[in-house]
Amino acid sequence: MTDERPTALSVAPLSDHHDRAAFSCGVDSLDRYLRIQAGQDVRRRVASCFVLLGEDGSRVVGYYTLSSTSIALAELPLAIAKRLPRYPSVPATLMGRLAVDHSRQGQRFGEFLLLDAFNRCLRAEIASFAFMVDAIDDRACAFYERFGFRRFAPQERRLFMPMSEIAALFR
Numbered sequence: 154m155t156d157e158r159p160t161a162l163s164v165a166p167l168s169d170h171h172d173r174a175a176f177s178c179g180v181d182s183l184d185r186y187l188r189i190q191a192g193q194d195v196r197r198r199v200a201s202c203f204v205l206l207g208e209d210g211s212r213v214v215g216y217y218t219l220s221s222t223s224i225a226l227a228e229l230p231l232a233i234a235k236r237l238p239r240y241p242s243v244p245a246t247l248m249g250r251l252a253v254d255h256s257r258q259g260q261r262f263g264e265f266l267l268l269d270a271f272n273r274c275l276r277a278e279i280a281s282f283a284f285m286v287d288a289i290d291d292r293a294c295a296f297y298e299r300f301g302f303r304r305f306a307p308q309e310r311r312l313f314m315p316m317s318e319i320a321a322l323f324r
Contacts, residue, residue: 163210164269167191167202172212175212177263178252180289186250187216194218200249203273205266215253215262217270222247224283228305233315243282245313246274251293263296273317283313 165171173188187202194200205215223242226234237243248270253262274284286302288294288310298304302312 155258162208162214163206163265164203164205165206167195167204167216170211171206176213176216176252176254178199178258179255180252183250183252187213187252189219191216195279203266203269205253205262213254215251215259215266217251217266218249219270219273220247220249221245221279221281222285224285229313230303237282244280245283246277246281248286264300267297267300268301268322271322274316275320275323282317283315284319285311287311 169192169271173191176187177184190202191202195202200218201311202216202218202219204213206212207214222245225242226237226240229237229243242275248267249262251263251266251270254265271284286297288297290310294310294312297312300314301318302314304310
């Protein structure tokens with residue numbers, strides 16, 4: 154008798170054998186990015202894309218992207234900036250996109266992917282002072298703010314969290 158239970162969900166770097174065609178999160182720009190642009194960005198090394206795979210191991214049910222960026226010291230709150238070296242900018246990691254297929258929304262897969270990205274950044278050997286996100290709308294801003302992200306300015310949708318605070322989440 155064979156064991157017919159589905160395998161667990163897994164996160165992996167995007168590759169050509171992953172089925173992206175059926176992915177739909179309800180935001181056209183995020184759907185299009187995964188289907189058309191993500192592979193090109195990975196090949197050109199401008200972004201890394203990590204996918205949450207369904208039980209079959211090939212269907213993408215969520216994804217996020219990571220890339221390097223920097224934060225101008227003047228953009229940070231004074232209380233944080235004054236503890237940093239007086240460089241014009243500090244290194245950061247940018248999560249440019251985060252999306253979950255509509256069939257899996259409301260099941261905390263967005264949170265799972267965010268924590269996976271945090272863990273991946275903490276394990277990296279390249280220094281990064283903060284983790285930044287570009288929230289697509291106010292609902293996304295609220296999602297990130299629940300985890301302790303702060304906006305650079307009150308009306309902006311770019312948010313950040315120091316890596317020291319992320320590391321504390323894993324202690």
